[in-house]
Amino acid sequence: MxxxxxxxxxxxxxxxxxxxxxxxxxxxxxxxFAPTQVLIDAFKGFGIDITLAEARIPMGLAKWDHIAALGQLPSVDARWRARFGHSMRREDVDGLYAAFMPLQVERVAHYxxxxxxxxxxxxxxxxxxxxxxxxxxxxxxxxxxxxxxxxxxxxxxxxxxxxxxxxxxxxxxxxxxxxxxxxxxxxxxxxxxxxxxxxxxxxxxxxxxxxxxxxxxxxxxxxxxxxxxxxxxxxxxxxxxxxxxxxxxxxxxxxxxxxxxxxxxxxxxxxxxxxxxxxx
Incomplete structure (x- = not known):
């Protein structure tokens, strides 16, 4: 056939x-502003200052992925290594995400x-x-x-x-x-x-x-x-x-x-x- x-x-x-x-x-x-400003505050809690412009670069990703992508930015990576002696690891992303989430829930309505x-x-x-x-x-x-x-x-x-x-x-x-x-x-x-x-x-x-x-x-x-x-x-x-x-x-x-x-x-x-x- x-x-x-x-x-x-x-x-x-x-x-x-x-x-x-x-x-x-x-x-x-x-x-x-709700996602970006809260990310800035979460990083600051770990002693890392990130700019609003940096926080916006991975915008649109899931928030865990967003944090991981921020850690891979050369500027942020340099600051993280200077403070902790190594690049951001998975457990660091987990820790930042755990700190970020309560802040995001608390403040999302404000923005x-x-x-x-x-x-x-x-x-x-x-x-x-x-x-x-x-x-x-x-x-x-x-x-x-x-x-x-x-x-x-x-x-x-x-x-x-x-x-x-x-x-x-x-x-x-x-x-x-x-x-x-x-x-x-x-x-x-x-x-x-x-x-x-x-x-x-x-x-x-x-x-x-x-x-x-x-x-x-x-x-x-x-x-x-x-x-x-x-x-x-x-x-x-x-x-x-x-x-x-x-x-x-x-x-x-x-x-x-x-x-x-x-x-x-x-x-x-x-x-x-x-x-x-x-x-x-």
């Missing part, structure tokens, strides 16, 4: 079914004000029948503190995945994004949009076969509070916006916008592309 190779010829022409959001720097915490525009954008998605998923580099114990704090401000999602909910691991792998697909009952990966302010978060969406939208001004790449952004000269804001947008675009983000407030136009554009049979 002659067998011909299988060819995938089906094209999806349906609507956007789901948007999967990151949390810090995306839905809440303009500038993404997690809903980002302007998030509530009307989520409402508009629901009006269109689009499901709202989410995932985070935060572990479950932090998410359990963050979710009711966000709900008290009017922000609720249909599903939330924490980085330690799944055994395969966190970003940049696709697992948290795909867990949302399963839980939300999405039938087509191409109908999903991943929205994130970090490089690992964009890579996560791409690995999951989703459209990806990077956030420049509200997130980790600019790393300023809303008040700080508004106080800058327009030319400086544009310089920082362009630098952040270029970084997110270079790793493959299909679209880059300032913040979640600008998302509806992108959702509409992706819906038109899906209607033409385009895929991410």
């Amino acid at each position: 002659l067998q011909t190779p299988y060819r995938h010829s089906r094209h999806y022409h349906g609507p956007v079914q789901a948007v999967v959001f990151d949390w810090a720097g995306t839905l809440v915490d303009f500038g993404s 997690s004000t809903v980002i302007p525009g998030a509530l009307p954008v989520l409402a508009s998605l629901r009006e269109r029948g689009i499901k709202i998923g989410s995932c985070s580099g935060y572990p479950r114990v932090v998410m359990d503190k963050l979710l009711p704090h966000a709900a008290a401000q009017g922000l609720e999602v249909d599903h939330a995945v924490a980085t330690d909910d799944l055994k395969p691991g966190g970003r940049p792998g696709p697992w948290m994004a795909l867990a949302n697909v399963i839980e939300l009952g999405v039938s087509e990966l191409a109908s999903c949009i991943k929205v994130d302010d970090t490089v690992p978060g964009i890579e996560e969406g791409l690995a999951a076969g989703m459209w990806t939208v990077g956030l420049s001004l509200s997130g980790n790449e600019v790393g300023l509070s809303l008040d700080e952004v508004q106080a800058l000269p327009a030319a400086e804001v544009e310089t920082r916006r362009r630098r952040a947008a270029n970084k997110l675009a270079q790793v493959g983000a299909h679209y880059v916008i300032d913040s979640i407030a600008d998302l509806p136009a992108v959702v509409a554009a992706i819906a038109l592309r899906l209607a033409r049979g385009e895929r991410p």
Whole structure:
């Protein structure tokens, strides 16, 4: 019997079914300060000073991985070796993580004000029948503190995945994004949009076969509070916006916008592309 190779010829022409959001720097915490400032404080408890810029470099990873990646930065490694006589070991990462977690649980709500525009954008998605998923580099114990704090401000999602909910691991792998697909009952990966302010978060969406939208001004790449952004000269804001947008675009983000407030136009554009049979 002659067998011909299988060819995938089906094209999806349906609507956007789901948007999967990151949390810090995306839905809440303009500038993404809760993860970074607490990391600075945790390292300081071990006698190691790290800068905010250093703390932001591995942003988007699971927090244990984030701490390990910080320890591998040449500048941080030099300080660690000067103090302890060796590079950071696994047990050192465990110790830092154990010190970090209570601080993160205690302080996450302090930083997690809903980002302007998030509530009307989520409402508009629901009006269109689009499901709202989410995932985070935060572990479950932090998410359990963050979710009711966000709900008290009017922000609720249909599903939330924490980085330690799944055994395969966190970003940049696709697992948290795909867990949302399963839980939300999405039938087509191409109908999903991943929205994130970090490089690992964009890579996560791409690995999951989703459209990806990077956030420049509200997130980790600019790393300023809303008040700080508004106080800058327009030319400086544009310089920082362009630098952040270029970084997110270079790793493959299909679209880059300032913040979640600008998302509806992108959702509409992706819906038109899906209607033409385009895929991410």
